[in-house]
Amino acid sequence: MLSRSAEKYRVDLRTGEGLDEALAGCEVVVDAANASKRAADTLVEGSRRLLAAEEKAGIGHHVCVSIVGCDRVPMAYFQVKAEQERVVEEGRVPWTIVRATQFHELVDATFASAARWRVLPVPRGRLQSVAVAEVARAVADVAEGAPYRRRVDVAGPEVAGIRDLARTWRSVTGRRVLPLPLPLPGGIGRALRAGALTSDRPDVRGTTRFASWLEAERR
16 A cells, blocks of 8 residues: 555655655556545646556556546535546546445544534435445456446445435434534535435445444444
8 A cells, every 4th residue: 555654655646756666566556545635736636646657657557536426516625536537537547437425434424523512414415325345345346357448336225315314323323413404505505415426327336224334333
């Protein structure tokens, strides 16, 4: 694994430091980079640096991990992910983009964080959350195969309203919190209500439902 803090292969996508050495002898690169600040520097410009280094090293397959619907939701981070996808598609290294829906883990963490204040803000919208482990298996399968030169969608087994997910979370966790309907105006609210973060016909459909995942996590 390559990162700024890795012991053996320390790389920095923001500068390109360490990429040539780390990629020597590799055949496939899975880019699952993330950034909470200055995301475009890491994900967009960083992808350009990474792809240039991959071309130089003769990498045969670049796998980019992305988000279902990132090109349909007007949020800054999602727009950066959509631009990152365009960089990959326009690059010379053969590629596959694996798009995943929102993770069960993220939904759980978001609810838990909000519940610290004894309320649970719940906007109207639809999600199709999926377990990280199932996405990881899909990414590994793609990485072991030939480049698709297209997007591969990975989604959860069911589409559910955010408010329904919140009710499930309260029931399974036993947390005593007050649900608080949260209106989301503008383009973001419209996109969530329209199901922009879901996939009608995913290439890979997970089997673990949110309730089952929650119950397993708390055993």
